[in-house]
Amino acid sequence: MGLEKILSISGKPGLYELTAQTRGGFVAKSIIDGKKIAVNVRNNVSLLSEIAIYTYTEEVPLGEIFKKISEKENGGEAIDHKASxxxxxxxxxxxxxxxxxxxxxxxxxxxxxxxxNLLVKNDFTDFSKGEEKTSDEEE
Known part of the structure; x- marks a missing residue:
């Protein structure tokens, strides 16, 4: 599972995993404690795979930034979000x-x-956007 199933829900702490769709929204499971919640279509929800960060030349997908942090920290946690x-x-x-x-x-x-840090603490290390395209460059 890549970032296409990980959600940020406005007004709710932490991150959620998309588990099922319903008639009026969907069901999401908290990555922190595993509790399931029903999310209405009126909630402001962001898929992590759709978030990008501005640079001076382009927008870099959040997954790529997570990969860079992971490489820098050898798969470990980054600095605390409460740092200065x-x-x-x-x-x-x-x-x-x-x-x-x-x-x-x-x-x-x-x-x-x-x-x-939340994803790494919960053993989530697949920062891809989903199905990776295979390339013939490895030959």
Missing amino acids: KKEQEAYFAEILPDYDVERVYQSDIKKILQWY
């Missing part, structure tokens, strides 16, 4: 040096670090 603003910005600049400082806010960086 300067520490978080310096850390994020190491991961994505050309991120657009005007459009990527401190709260965005904090949320990215929090989400990454």
Whole structure:
């Protein structure tokens, strides 16, 4: 399972895994405690696979940023999302040096670090967007 099944639900802490669709929305399971909740179509829901971060040249998918953090930390956790603003910005600049400082806010960086650490703590390390396209470059 890649990031296409991981959700952020506005007004609810943590991340959720999409488990089933219903007539009026869907059922999601908390990654933190495993509790299932019914989510109405009126809730503001974001799929992590659809989130991207602005750079000066392009938008980088969140999955790629998670992969870069994972490579930097050898699969371990990143710095704490409660670290100081300067520490978080310096850390994020190491991961994505050309991120657009005007459009990527401190709260965005904090949320990215929090989400990454939450996923790693719960043994989620597949940061792909879903079905990976195979290439013939390995020949």
